[in-house]
Amino acid sequence: MNTFGRIFRISIFGESHGQEVGIVVDGCPAGLSLAPDDFLEDMNRRRSGAAGTTGRREEDKPRIVSGVFENKATGTPILITFSNRDTRGEDYSSFQDIPRPGHADFASYRKYGGYNDFRGGGHFSGRLTVALVAAGVIAKKILSPAEIRSEILEAGGSPEIGKNVKAAQKEGDSIGGIVECRVLGLPVGLGEPFFDSTESLVSHMVFSIPGIKGIEFGAGFQCSRMKGSECNDPLIDTDGKTENNHAGGINGGLTNGNDLIFRAAIKPPSSIAREQTTVNIKTGKKTSFSVKGRHDVCIALRIPVILEASAAIVLADLLLIEHKRPRIMR
Amino acid sequence: MNTFGRIFRISIFGESHGQEVGIVVDGCPAGLSLAPDDFLEDMNRRRSGAAGTTGRREEDKPRIVSGVFENKATGTPILITFSNRDTRGEDYSSFQDIPRPGHADFASYRKYGGYNDFRGGGHFSGRLTVALVAAGVIAKKILSPAEIRSEILEAGGSPEIGKNVKAAQKEGDSIGGIVECRVLGLPVGLGEPFFDSTESLVSHMVFSIPGIKGIEFGAGFQCSRMKGSECNDPLIDTDGKTENNHAGGINGGLTNGNDLIFRAAIKPPSSIAREQTTVNIKTGKKTSFSVKGRHDVCIALRIPVILEASAAIVLADLLLIEHKRPRIMR
């Protein structure tokens, strides 16, 4: 459902074209500094505007409604909301009966018996990731001094990202990409045995981001082509450092003292200007259409900060479970 | 932690060299037929014995302790246990201070302050997957008539699996592999919005299997190299069938009426006969060692039925949440 986490617990809500999207963040340690400006950098990194991103412009200014008093977390639930201002309902109304390929339109129509909010994908829109990034800002503060970094490795099948974006834009098409995320300075032993392995929790959160179709840790799929003698990472000191890091910083589901590394595969945005076909679910007839609304050519460009947030949210929870963070006292 | 699921909920326990491993399965619909023989086929598929698998021989005969009365589920928790008989504690005692590369030895030593059961990886052993497969047998019955199939696609980097296994065995080394799982006949609309997307839950469960380093759905990482016009799966009928299935049967986290398809990357087993190096965590000195115990050359050979169980457990839970299964009445 729309809740995640055991100590650091988040509940997300909202729709692409509703009044507001947002998130409730429960379990934030009391005393953590939290001011509206703390969100600026990550909000800017997620925001559209660069070549290849949607023309929709949102201010993305977080409103901190509860759980913060005099710029410090109180320890009780923090509600953060974002207004949806630049919504154009009329762009989508014609799609009510013709599910767009690649979107949740058909499945959510069936799941919700036709009562889903179809405007812009409703609750299934990437718009909700703005709330995830906000929770990520808080999570990163909890994780500090551990650091999270993320970058796009390739888009459209190559590292020539700018060139591929431009070409796709010209064709009225879209492209996917691969983004890598790296967490430095984590303590050893985060993660819980069996079901709550670090990989389990990180992948759980990452696959909640719309458009992700694959994830791998460390050498990932490449591991399946290695020999054990090659893939194993020999320990070189008593802090856990290993000679190489094919494991991506995780053994047996637990962080092992090396950088945590994972990569996610992002599909090309499903909304494209080029003509596509689908079936009218009322009439059963094949239909052609093209998406006139604003959309991203390459959503992968906006994914790095969202991936960081996802990792931070999971790791902050694991850190708090492991008692690795000292309590703040006034 | 060691619990997973919202309606169909499992709790796993045990260690490689303890008395028993097993699982509590809560939320199984009352009236479901369940006899010891129902477990035979999947237990056999998981069991070692073929070339490339460990010499450890366990009977893997499930003991159904509770929750079943006259071969029918009662609706209350089902405990299933498996004895560990063929354990050789002495094989491992020498490793207490020298963490084996690729294993959870170092991280679990730190996490548990030195109190972890180090024999054969303890709770972090692949031995626990026998319990997962048992829960999978029940889950498959709940999912029926939907069907789950799984097969190994490659090992050691190629489809020449037998050849690669033999070569690695000869060298005292090990190899990884890639396994694909496919679920046919699922209803439309399983999966919950945002955090409990079908991909989130399946990947969560799959990464709890020791040795998995990557997962992808549908075209997966290949999606990241496609254009939108190519990757989108146009709808061709009002049941949700699409022209192709790059999405792997999932849109917006919800099943869409097509086959659910995913692949997992399995690393080569970390225990190999060849000499390896590590560091003694007491002395800090570099140490050479080789694993004399029994071990798999290619654990990927035993993964298909475990992957099926993982998918079945998640999907049975989602099916029961969605109310798609009629209640059995006497």
Next chain:
Amino acid sequence: MNTFGRIFRISIFGESHGQEVGIVVDGCPAGLSLAPDDFLEDMNRRRSGAAGTTGRREEDKPRIVSGVFENKATGTPILITFSNRDTRGEDYSSFQDIPRPGHADFASYRKYGGYNDFRGGGHFSGRLTVALVAAGVIAKKILSPAEIRSEILEAGGSPEIGKNVKAAQKEGDSIGGIVECRVLGLPVGLGEPFFDSTESLVSHMVFSIPGIKGIEFGAGFQCSRMKGSECNDPLIDTDGKTENNHAGGINGGLTNGNDLIFRAAIKPPSSIAREQTTVNIKTGKKTSFSVKGRHDVCIALRIPVILEASAAIVLADLLLIEHKRPRIMR
């Protein structure tokens, strides 16, 4: 934490003197009718204004932010918020170092290292029950045609409620009371075995209401003084109806087809005009004070609708788990 429920799941937030209090309601069945006017009746019943209730006046107009489209639930999370308008921060600032007896002031100061929002009890204020009542309105619709009724049985130790309230008000004091709640028309078999018995879940929710100090089901404490031959409720038909209802409609934690009945004991409000003593937590010195802020003389007067909401929230979740509610299709 601030989340409750397995299918019908709520997350509450806010403080007495913050901007807004509210609730996220997840798992509401799609298609359920939901308009702002639906909340009016229960909001009015909870609101202060009658003799014996606080002078604080809030409009308590719900703002439905997400999860509802064209007055129908979409099936995704519903955020409902209430503005705090009539807050007088200055009333409370002088209490920062002198914890008021009976309130959470001391314990929350310690728990949160001094970072708690101390204004009016912050997150521990009864103000949050406005959000609970809002979730209750939705839950009651899900439960329909089952009906929930609640009434105050006594206040200040007798059924002469009005008289006792007036007397206490005159003395600058406060009084407690007992409220009974009754649910009619529930299906047989709600409740889950062992930990999630109906009594467990109802009491869990009821004790989250500030000021509750006891709960009993059916004959409750009086059962402890009965003989088995007297307390047992003989079955009189195959629908589960019993001759009497000492069990309060629950056997073995499961609803049994009779009215579900429970009573809650509500303590007198802790804020009173009369002088009280406490200790200054900075100086350790004994201090006298009296509460000048607005406060209820008898909070029990406002509890009936809150108790109904609590029961409805729990039972709606159990009903949805049991699949007893037909899906709405357009």
Next chain:
Amino acid sequence: MNTFGRIFRISIFGESHGQEVGIVVDGCPAGLSLAPDDFLEDMNRRRSGAAGTTGRREEDKPRIVSGVFENKATGTPILITFSNRDTRGEDYSSFQDIPRPGHADFASYRKYGGYNDFRGGGHFSGRLTVALVAAGVIAKKILSPAEIRSEILEAGGSPEIGKNVKAAQKEGDSIGGIVECRVLGLPVGLGEPFFDSTESLVSHMVFSIPGIKGIEFGAGFQCSRMKGSECNDPLIDTDGKTENNHAGGINGGLTNGNDLIFRAAIKPPSSIAREQTTVNIKTGKKTSFSVKGRHDVCIALRIPVILEASAAIVLADLLLIEHKRPRIMR
């Protein structure tokens, strides 16, 4: 369901007349000493044998199956099981169609579509509390040096317990009672805001014990008859000590540094030798019967140690969430 707890998490299973009952205890801190003898005292306190308790004799010897290595908790799930030896299935088979008043027979028959294990109440039997007591032994060790004490205050309506038990036994009847539990030495600030108040969690757990019909904290129901000036507990030092303890050690759902006190009302056992009436659910005919099986005259006699276990389990979880217990390192 059959799982409870956030960090210290238990999963219970078994039936009155099945092979074994037991519990999985997850989240126990690694390094905690745990030997079979540690369970003796509490097992003996729960066991029947005294006047007024059932003639069923079970050895109640715990088998620690996993999670403990060399008498220390490993930090991974602990499975503890108890054999059912003294079961007499034949005592109950005649009750399959005639639900016994006061028992879960009718409701569970309906809930599980007739597939419930009807022998001795199956999963709804008080037999499962042996597993709860076992988990309580571990929880008490985690809570140490805080201490838990419990005693029966009255049975059959008066403190003359022995006399009342004998009289009821003679009449072939049964009696209820009231048990008080007290926890000394808890830190300030346990409990989570709103839904996870200490009262919410304790009552949740206590109502899972078969036969409990009411609970009250501190002065409880008596609070409802007090004035605020009387009920409030004035603080007398900066550790939180109060002049009296009407609150039962809890304010705003948080422990406040005073003894945590609660009382539970236990109904008379439903199985009595005297003739009772019910309805045959197959034929709809009224039927007379009397219970020939062994049963307790006053189950309240065995409740004190079960109440202690319930409180300990909840408080151990809250303590671990609050990080108040130092980690054990070898």
